[in-house]
Amino acid sequence: MxxxxxxxxxxxxxxxxxxxxxxxxxxxxxxxxxxxxxxxxxxxxxxxxxxxxxxxxxxxxxxxxxxxxxxxxxxxxxxxxxxxxxxxxxxxxxxxxxxxxxxxxxxxxxxxxxPVMVDFNRRFDRDYAELKRVVDSGGIGKVELIQLTSRGPSMPPLSYVAVSGGQMRDQTVHFFDLARWLSGLDPVEVFATGSALAEPGIAEYDDVDTSAVTLRLPGGALVQIDSVRRTGYGYDERIEIMGSDGMVEARRHRNGAVSRYSGTSVVDDGLHPGWFERVQPTYAAALAAFVAALESSAAPGPSLEDGLKAQAIAEAAVLSLRTGRMEPIKY
Amino acid sequence: MxxxxxxxxxxxxxxxxxxxxxxxxxxxxxxxxxxxxxxxxxxxxxxxxxxxxxxxxxxxxxxxxxxxxxxxxxxxxxxxxxxxxxxxxxxxxxxxxxxxxxxxxxxxxxxxxxPVMVDFNRRFDRDYAELKRVVDSGGIGKVELIQLTSRGPSMPPLSYVAVSGGQMRDQTVHFFDLARWLSGLDPVEVFATGSALAEPGIAEYDDVDTSAVTLRLPGGALVQIDSVRRTGYGYDERIEIMGSDGMVEARRHRNGAVSRYSGTSVVDDGLHPGWFERVQPTYAAALAAFVAALESSAAPGPSLEDGLKAQAIAEAAVLSLRTGRMEPIKY
Amino acid sequence: MxxxxxxxxxxxxxxxxxxxxxxxxxxxxxxxxxxxxxxxxxxxxxxxxxxxxxxxxxxxxxxxxxxxxxxxxxxxxxxxxxxxxxxxxxxxxxxxxxxxxxxxxxxxxxxxxxPVMVDFNRRFDRDYAELKRVVDSGGIGKVELIQLTSRGPSMPPLSYVAVSGGQMRDQTVHFFDLARWLSGLDPVEVFATGSALAEPGIAEYDDVDTSAVTLRLPGGALVQIDSVRRTGYGYDERIEIMGSDGMVEARRHRNGAVSRYSGTSVVDDGLHPGWFERVQPTYAAALAAFVAALESSAAPGPSLEDGLKAQAIAEAAVLSLRTGRMEPIKY
Amino acid sequence: MxxxxxxxxxxxxxxxxxxxxxxxxxxxxxxxxxxxxxxxxxxxxxxxxxxxxxxxxxxxxxxxxxxxxxxxxxxxxxxxxxxxxxxxxxxxxxxxxxxxxxxxxxxxxxxxxxPVMVDFNRRFDRDYAELKRVVDSGGIGKVELIQLTSRGPSMPPLSYVAVSGGQMRDQTVHFFDLARWLSGLDPVEVFATGSALAEPGIAEYDDVDTSAVTLRLPGGALVQIDSVRRTGYGYDERIEIMGSDGMVEARRHRNGAVSRYSGTSVVDDGLHPGWFERVQPTYAAALAAFVAALESSAAPGPSLEDGLKAQAIAEAAVLSLRTGRMEPIKY
Known part of the structure; x- marks a missing residue:
């Protein structure tokens, strides 16, 4: 115990x-x-x-x-x-x-x-773990292109934005970690551009709420990430990984599996209302993995180094937001 | 030529x-x-x-x-x-x-x-041909259960109903043929029950517009068919075939591939407006198969015997509608 | 408390x-x-x-x-x-x-x-509750046709079959209850036919493992239920309710949301391995409803009468399996 | 005539x-x-x-x-x-x-x-026309983010690549046009990065086969485009447009609607084998629009200006491929 x-x-x-x-x-x-x-x-x-x-x-x-x-x-x-x-x-x-x-x-x-573990809980999502398994088993060959979508349902309060570190460090950082983990590679360069569309007020904090990031991995594989603070249609997260032999996708999750047919359209249950409903099971899974590592005296992961590397990508992305050019990532 | x-x-x-x-x-x-x-x-x-x-x-x-x-x-x-x-x-x-x-x-x-061919055009549908290929190749093992859905968008005029021979002979007969063709077996018994729900007036013609049919195949495999004249949500046709080793399904077709996400729901393009949009390509495919048979002096199919057998099932189904019991099919 | x-x-x-x-x-x-x-x-x-x-x-x-x-x-x-x-x-x-x-x-x-509640837990499934809400709100007009699919992944042991009461009383009875509850109507007649295909040995127990049931509701609406003990492709449950103004469907559930694209096909995560994974959340929801009823001194439901009525349908279905005809249901 | x-x-x-x-x-x-x-x-x-x-x-x-x-x-x-x-x-x-x-x-x-019309045939795709209709009708509010995926199944021969003008001018240019047309806005800046992953030989032509492009629209809305020459899993094209009030998506097309369930997975029909199968109906639709414009003496579109603007974006993208920075687009 x-x-x-x-x-x-x-x-x-x-x-x-x-x-x-x-x-x-x-x-x-x-x-x-x-x-x-x-x-x-x-x-x-x-x-x-x-x-x-x-x-x-x-x-x-x-x-x-x-x-x-x-x-x-x-x-x-x-x-x-x-x-x-x-x-x-x-x-x-x-x-x-x-x-x-x-x-x-x-x-x-x-x-x-x-032993220290950083709680990048999405690594413990059932579907993302399956993506990782497919990639690692060679199921799609060599990774060439990754698409990540990270979109929250509604704008967080400005008080939160003020202390969050900004979209790159607070939101997109989870997907920097996923990109590293899924590809098994440390990105070498990053380009980021963004706008304050949902809440123009956050421009005062030098922050953005809608952004597009591109990473280059060693060997030339590419990663695209779109990050959105406010969708108006629920919480939307999905990942595609294309390789030399195929593609694997973790589809967006729906809030239910009911379809209503009438007239000329079909109305399905929409997305989860928020991030928590989407990722809830990952917290228990992350905790279980930490305990299992302690029990077996293995090093738990994601490690502190993983945490630092994701942050380093975020820092370079923040710089790119300002310079408008591809920036090298310094780990 | x-x-x-x-x-x-x-x-x-x-x-x-x-x-x-x-x-x-x-x-x-x-x-x-x-x-x-x-x-x-x-x-x-x-x-x-x-x-x-x-x-x-x-x-x-x-x-x-x-x-x-x-x-x-x-x-x-x-x-x-x-x-x-x-x-x-x-x-x-x-x-x-x-x-x-x-x-x-x-x-x-x-x-x-x-050489005579009866134009059961649905046999030439791309998806149904694939179902047949999977079944014939042993992909689902021994056929055990078939589900067919045949639903039209709107009630035909009473003048048509009057000379149509009724729902079994006019509409469901296509699915009697599909059940025979897909399973490779001649049904031995049929049960049918139905109601005049969309247009009570057709009861005067001793006809139904909403019906449920069950067939027994030699060896005990079962077939369920629901036939509907008026859905209110477009033309709806789908088939499932379950066997001892798996199941194969021809999903309903949509009229397009656009999804609209907003609030808590997703609105997709609905079904085809009518049967014609759904089966249109099958007519040319059936004609091509007929010509190919003539050119190669092969017997074209579906044959007259196929036509007669589907009708024989329909006749037994009409009888069952009246008797409320499983009726043997006399070919 | x-x-x-x-x-x-x-x-x-x-x-x-x-x-x-x-x-x-x-x-x-x-x-x-x-x-x-x-x-x-x-x-x-x-x-x-x-x-x-x-x-x-x-x-x-x-x-x-x-x-x-x-x-x-x-x-x-x-x-x-x-x-x-x-x-x-x-x-x-x-x-x-x-x-x-x-x-x-x-x-x-x-x-x-x-106060007594019978634990028909599927009534508390999120998706089925939504079906009920749509039907009760008039969203599909008057109910005309219901399709229920109840398919287990693998044959239970013969020792279980021997004391189960048979497929109608043990498995299909849940769907008799759902048909009543979703339509708000007590079926008046039932036809059932079945076969021992997955495990011929159960014929000794006068039981079936693959069956097709048809119910008639007051007013002529129809219900079709297919019940299967062994699919070979996981646990498969789905419901469609068609009414005069549209249709509502609770789609089959998948075990995950990952798709693998390669060559000419897409491989998705399959169905749940068993019934338990599919219905697990319904048990807590049913218990919560029971407690809520006790706290508010309301009558909990499904009631004993609901339990008896589902059983009465099962008894008539068992009779129909033998007689091969539509049997009246005696509540 | x-x-x-x-x-x-x-x-x-x-x-x-x-x-x-x-x-x-x-x-x-x-x-x-x-x-x-x-x-x-x-x-x-x-x-x-x-x-x-x-x-x-x-x-x-x-x-x-x-x-x-x-x-x-x-x-x-x-x-x-x-x-x-x-x-x-x-x-x-x-x-x-x-x-x-x-x-x-x-x-x-x-x-x-x-009267001159440039044959950007994808504007006449049924699904893309519906996207445009939804956007123009205000169905998703103000456009904020567009995601376009353009992925061909297999590497074209080097002889083609040599005279094609490169991926931006030959392939991505269709999606530059779609981005302009769907948003109703002329992009102001573009960032592009790419690699020769599928066919390293094309690097000799200063070309790429896998690329990521980001556009900025007036007002700050963003566009991401991924372009791939060789997927290994068929022809893959999809578009998402997110706005302030929702999102609309033209999903990838499948080559058929058959699903095979067995064991723990579901195998669906894959994507179209090539671009032609995906866009075939658009050519007739484009021609019909051209004739209709001639008949009514209206100016046909897409116009020469549309053609030039898409090319201007491609030129700036080609420059960005070299400079690694966001480049202004000169129309």
């Missing part, structure tokens, strides 16, 4: 809490949150206790692993603290919005030798 | 005329119709001549084959006339609405030794 | 146990099973206790409701016991394989005035 | 010949080809005559319109000749591979005042 403390009791923390409680190999001990009452409520709902202090939550004599799901600006600090006392860490992305600080933090954690 | 005369210049005659004109191995000579003007118009549109008399249309010195597409009650007479003078015949179904007369006519044609 | 005892700790009992444990309005107290060890294991996994005796499990001072998930032959006895002491009951179908005993049991429970 | 001469009797010329012969408002008079025998064969197959000389083919006293379907390097010359004598022109794209010469030619034709 792995004894866990959960850091952060907000929306995503509560998702993780339910998964921690349901996993048969996890002893879900503690919840910590800057808002004590919130920590107590979430802990009580799942038979855990609220940690009164960070010291308690990071007490290596009572805890084996921490799940860091607090606000982004606290990730690096919590990760260092956990590494310092030898706790295993499952950490929400990003390590830190500042890539240099993220690198330092990762280096420190590596020195400490603790 | 096969020299053809077309008998009948109505709607379906005009479809056949265009195919006769376009086929490179056909010399389209004559059109006959009881309405001379109609014959002349159709002939003129395709570089053929109008036959003034039946004698001219059935003149074996100038014609090799006749395509009988006149009204149902004239089929048997024209078929006899053609057979008597040695002309090859492609005949719209049925041979005659009266099964005994149809049998006599078929026997006479067989005696005369002329 | 509703205090529950679970009767039966086999496969389906363990499914219900997990749902009982997860429901926030349920205090999951006791598990009873004829195999004490099995009861203890299941109880321990979910923080409940094992009941040493039936008396303990049906103690109305400690329990509000029992969930009967034991073997079929024990349902009626447990239901009577619960009703006698005033416990609410959620009961797996059927009440009893013998329709007369089922009726007596239902009458007794009704006399006792306890 | 419009009297037509066809210039060019190669593959695409023979496609146009069949359409010219079948159109009821066209009197198909002459075929000209540098290979006289080829002209005679094609003319004979459709009841037309072979023109012995270009003078005969461009004789305005006997001909109303010419259809230019000869090799690319002859387009401009034929177009000038037709314009000089007042003949209407339907011209295969491009006007000339050299944009300056194309502009001069277009200017001359415009001076002459003859």
């Amino acid at each position: 792995q004894r866990f403390a959960l850091i952060g009791a907000g929306f995503i923390g509560s998702v993780h809490a339910a998964n921690l409680a349901a996993h048969p190999g996890i002893d879900f001990r503690l919840v910590y949150d800057v808002d004590q009452q919130r920590a107590q409520n979430l802990a009580a709902a799942h038979g855990a206790a609220a940690a009164a202090t960070l010291e308690e939550a990071f007490d290596a004599s009572a805890i084996d692993a921490v799940f860091i799901a607090s606000s982004t600006d606290t990730h690096a600090g919590h990760l260092r603290r956990a590494a310092a006392v030898g706790l295993a860490v499952l950490c929400e992305k990003p390590i830190d919005l500042d890539l240099d600080r993220a690198r330092d933090t990762a280096a420190y954690a590596q020195e400490c030798g603790v | 096969q020299r053809f005369a077309l008998i009948g210049a109505g709607f379906i005659g005009s479809v056949h005329a265009a195919n006769l004109a376009a086929h490179p191995g056909i010399d389209f000579r004559l059109v006959y119709d009881v309405d001379q003007q109609r014959a002349q118009n159709l002939a003129a549109a395709h570089g053929a001549a109008a036959a003034a008399t039946l004698e001219e249309a059935f003149d074996a010195s100038a014609i090799d084959a006749v395509f009988i597409a006149s009204s149902t009650d004239t089929h048997a007479g024209h078929l006899r006339r053609a057979a008597a003078v040695g002309l090859a015949v492609l005949c719209e179904k049925p041979i005659d609405l009266d099964l005994d007369r149809a049998r006599d006519t078929a026997a006479y044609a067989q005696e005369c030794g002329v | 509703q205090r529950f005892a679970l009767i039966g700790a086999g496969f389906i009992g363990s499914v219900h146990a997990a749902n009982l444990a997860a429901h926030p309005g349920i205090d999951f107290r006791l598990v009873y099973d004829v195999d004490q060890q099995r009861a203890q294991n299941l109880a321990a996994a979910h923080g409940a206790a094992a009941a040493a005796t039936l008396e303990e499990a049906f103690d109305a001072s400690a329990i509000d409701a029992v969930f009967i998930a034991s073997s079929t032959d024990t349902h009626a006895g447990h239901l009577r016991r619960a009703a006698a002491v005033g416990l609410a009951v959620l009961c797996e179908k059927p009440i009893d394989l013998d329709l007369d005993r089922a009726r007596d049991t239902a009458a007794y429970a009704q006399e006792c005035g306890v | 419009q009297r037509f001469a066809l210039i060019g009797a190669g593959f695409i010329g023979s496609v146009h010949a069949a359409n010219l012969a079948a159109h009821p408002g066209i009197d198909f008079r002459l075929v000209y080809d540098v290979d006289q025998q080829r002209a005679q064969n094609l003319a004979a197959a459709h009841g037309a005559a072979a023109a012995a000389t270009l003078e005969e083919a461009f004789d305005a006293s006997a001909i109303d319109a010419v259809f230019i379907a000869s090799s690319t390097d002859t387009h401009a010359g034929h177009l000038r000749r037709a314009a000089a004598v007042g003949l209407a022109v339907l011209c295969e794209k491009p006007i000339d591979l050299d944009l300056d010469r194309a502009r001069d030619t277009a200017a001359y034709a415009q001076e002459c005042g003859v």
Whole structure:
């Protein structure tokens, strides 16, 4: 049994809490949150206790692993603290919005030798795992072109946008990771262009809500990613990977399988209302993979290096948004 | 080159005329119709001549084959006339609405030794031919269950219903033929039940517009057919064949491939407006198969026997509609 | 909070146990099973206790409701016991394989005035609930034709077949209930025919594994149901309802949304491996509906009467299998 | 009746010949080809005559319109000749591979005042016309993002590549036109990157076979186009247009509608084997639109200006392939 403390009791923390409680190999001990009452409520709902202090939550004599799901600006600090006392860490992305600080933090954690996994949960999606299996088994030959679509249903509030790091670092970064993971290659160059169409107000934050990114992989394979904050038709995510011998596609998901025929058209159930309905099962699957790695003393993945590389692509993309040219990616 | 005369210049005659004109191995000579003007118009549109008399249309010195597409009650007479003078015949179904007369006519044609094909055009549908290929190649093992759906978009006029022979003989008979052809088996028993739901007035003609038929094949495999005169959502036809090793399905056809995503639903292009749009390519394919058989001196098919057998199933189905029990089929 | 005892700790009992444990309005107290060890294991996994005796499990001072998930032959006895002491009951179908005993049991429970729900779980499927909503809202006009497909992936063991009551009472009965519920009408006549194709050995049990059923509804609407024990291609369930103004369809579910394009074909993920993967979410939804009814003192449904009516249709279908004719249904 | 001469009797010329012969408002008079025998064969197959000389083919006293379907390097010359004598022109794209010469030619034709249409046939695809209708009717609000996929099944021979002008000018140019037409906007900037993956040999021609293009439209809307010469899985073309109120998609076309279910997968009919099967009906539709414009004295479209603008985008894309940066488009 792995004894866990959960850091952060907000929306995503509560998702993780339910998964921690349901996993048969996890002893879900503690919840910590800057808002004590919130920590107590979430802990009580799942038979855990609220940690009164960070010291308690990071007490290596009572805890084996921490799940860091607090606000982004606290990730690096919590990760260092956990590494310092030898706790295993499952950490929400990003390590830190500042890539240099993220690198330092990762280096420190590596020195400490603790197992750390970055929660790029989409890698654990059933369909994406199948894409990966097909590619790795040579089912489509050599990868030549990847198309990724990442489209959210509605504009997040400006208050969120302000601290998100922008579309590349906050949204598209998941697909930078998927592109690396699915192809097994580190992109060498990136081009990005975008606009503030759904919410012109975000231009003040030097941000975009609709963007087109192109990556070049070693050997010349190409990746196109479109990222949209507000579709007006639900949550839309899909991936195509074309290779020298064929193509494999993870189709968009529908919210149901009912079709209504009348007159000259057919009305089907639409897409999921939001990202959460689409990716919900991936969180439990990611957690299970982390626990399985701890149990078998294997290195859990996605690793800190994976987290850093996705961020490095995002940084180059942000630069390209400004320069209007293909930028090299510096890992 | 096969020299053809077309008998009948109505709607379906005009479809056949265009195919006769376009086929490179056909010399389209004559059109006959009881309405001379109609014959002349159709002939003129395709570089053929109008036959003034039946004698001219059935003149074996100038014609090799006749395509009988006149009204149902004239089929048997024209078929006899053609057979008597040695002309090859492609005949719209049925041979005659009266099964005994149809049998006599078929026997006479067989005696005369002329090649005759009954135009069960759906056998030449690209998708149904593929179903047949999969079944014959053993792709689904031994056939166990067949589902056929035959649904028209709107109620035909009562004047048509009155002379149609009823839903079993007029509409479902195509699917009796498909069931035989696809399974390679002659059904042994049939159960049918139906209602006059779309047009209660047809009950006066002892007819139904919505029906459910079950066939038993030798060995115990089952066939279900639903036949509908009026869907309100376009023309709907589909077939599933389940066997001991899998299933093969010819999905419903859509009228286009456009999807509109908005809010919580997806609106797709609907079905074809009518049967003609769905089966149009099958007429040319059937004609081509007939000509190919003539050229190679092979027996064309579907044969007269195929026509008679489909009618025999329809007769037993009509009886079952009345008795409410499974009826044996007498071929 | 509703205090529950679970009767039966086999496969389906363990499914219900997990749902009982997860429901926030349920205090999951006791598990009873004829195999004490099995009861203890299941109880321990979910923080409940094992009941040493039936008396303990049906103690109305400690329990509000029992969930009967034991073997079929024990349902009626447990239901009577619960009703006698005033416990609410959620009961797996059927009440009893013998329709007369089922009726007596239902009458007794009704006399006792306890709330009873029969667990026709498919009524709580997301897609089927949507079909019902569309039909009830008049979205397809008057119901005219229903097509139901019920096909399991592989033949159950003969030992199961022997005590199952046969395909009509065990498998098709769920679709008799769906036909009634979706149309809002009680079928008046039934025709059934079937064969032992997948496992000829079941003919010794006077049973079939592949069958075709036709129901007539009041007013003449028709229902076709095909039931198959072994598909060889996974679990296949689908429903179409055609009305005077359109059609609504609950499509077959796929096991994933990945497509592989190569050469001249596209290979998609197939169907669910078994019925459980297809209907899993319906069990929790049914339980939630039962609890909601108890909380609001509404009558839970599907009711005992619903259970009896589905069984009555099955009995008439079994008779029709023998007589080869349309049989009236006696409720 | 419009009297037509066809210039060019190669593959695409023979496609146009069949359409010219079948159109009821066209009197198909002459075929000209540098290979006289080829002209005679094609003319004979459709009841037309072979023109012995270009003078005969461009004789305005006997001909109303010419259809230019000869090799690319002859387009401009034929177009000038037709314009000089007042003949209407339907011209295969491009006007000339050299944009300056194309502009001069277009200017001359415009001076002459003859009606000219450039045969961007995809505008006449049933599904793309529906996309346009939805966009123009405001069905998706303001256009924000367009995704176009253009993928051929197999590498064309190097001899073709050598004279094609390259992937941008030869293949992607159709989608530059579609992007303009569907959005109703002239792109202002373009970024392109590509690789020679399917056939490294084409790098010698400074060409690519797999490319990713991004366009910026006035107002900030974005367009992504992926172009592939060799898929290995058939001909793949699809378009998505996302707007402020929803999205509309023209899905990829399948070669048939048969699905084979067995084991754990479903095998569907794949894509069309080549571009011709996908777009075949568009040629007749384009010709019909041209004739309809002539009959009503309206200006036919796509116009010469449309042709020039698509070429101008291609030129900027070719430049971007080299510079690795977003390039302004000069119309």
